[in-house]
Amino acid sequence: MPMTIHNNExxxxxxxxxxxxxxxxxxxxNCRLIYDGGSFEFVNTTFExxxxxxxxxxxxxxxxxxxxxxxxxxxxxxxxxxxxxGGQMN
Numbered sequence: 001m002p003m004t005i006h007n008n009e010x011x012x013x014x015x016x017x018x019x020x021x022x023x024x025x026x027x028x029x030n031c032r033l034i035y036d037g038g039s040f041e042f043v044n045t046t047f048e049x050x051x052x053x054x055x056x057x058x059x060x061x062x063x064x065x066x067x068x069x070x071x072x073x074x075x076x077x078x079x080x081x082x083x084x085x086g087g088q089m090n
Contacts, residue, residue: 002020003020003021003022004020004021004022005021005022005024006021006022006024006026007024007025007026009023009026009027010026010027010029011027011029011031012028012029012030012031013029013030013031014028015032015033016028016031016032016033016034017034017035017036018034018035018036018038019035019038019039019040021040022041023042023043023045024044025043025044025045026044026045026046027046027047028048028050029047029049030050031047031051032050032053033047033052033053034052034053034055035052035053035054035055035058036055036057036058037055037056037057037058037061047077047079048079052077
């Protein structure tokens with residue numbers, strides 16, 4: 001899958017499948033973020049009024065974490081991430 005790299009961008013009102021993008025020093029506002037459970041990368045990225053959707057394995061992991069009390073139903077993700085990656089990036 002091709003990766004789109006975003007550097008120093010202010011992104012508004014856009015939907016992203018997280019596994020298809022790398023965000024470096026970005027601000028996402030009113031965006032829809034969709035996560036399926038694959039690799040991702042956020043570096044110094046902030047989120048304002050973004051909606052998160054978890055699908056497939058990510059949805060199942062969130063359901064398990066909810067069942068175990070690790071997250072609360074409807075709990076929002078953090079509003080900023082300094083440097084976060086998940087899995088192996090290509």
